Amino acid sequence: MPKGRRDDWEAGVTAHYEYHCLRAHDSADADLWYRSHRKVEVLCLGEPGIGDTLAGRCDDGEVRTYHVLFEDGRHAEAFEDELIDDIEHLAPDMGPPTTSEIIEAGGTPPPTTSIDITRGETT
Numbered sequence: 001m002p003k004g005r006r007d008d009w010e011a012g013v014t015a016h017y018e019y020h021c022l023r024a025h026d027s028a029d030a031d032l033w034y035r036s037h038r039k040v041e042v043l044c045l046g047e048p049g050i051g052d053t054l055a056g057r058c059d060d061g062e063v064r065t066y067h068v069l070f071e072d073g074r075h076a077e078a079f080e081d082e083l084i085d086d087i088e089h090l091a092p093d094m095g096p097p098t099t100s101e102i103i104e105a106g107g108t109p110p111p112t113t114s115i116d117i118t119r120g121e122t123t
Helices: 054-060 099-104
Strands: 014-017 038-045 065-070 075-079
16 A cells, blocks of 8 residues: 555544646646645545455545545545545645646635634634
8 A cells, every 4th residue: 555545534534635636727626636735634434435445446446535624614525545644645746736827827726714624713
């Protein structure tokens, strides 16, 4: 199993999100790409996938999804291989574009206001 990944995530756990899909400003999921490498709170299991381990589910193309809450209040669904337990395991080349790149491409950068996901407070 790749470092930083888990076979199962429990509700209430904080993870780091790393976007693994199409990295393009015109992608339907561009707002998730823009939030790559940010903290999320795992809210609950979405789709359970098929298999007992992350490696097995990835091999079969049947990964789990989890409902997550980003620090800026955005709710989303994340594939389990996009959730990482330690910032040191994030891939530098999988990060988001800069704010100026997002604006130049006509996108909307994520809000800078955040929710302390460990306390539920807006900062």
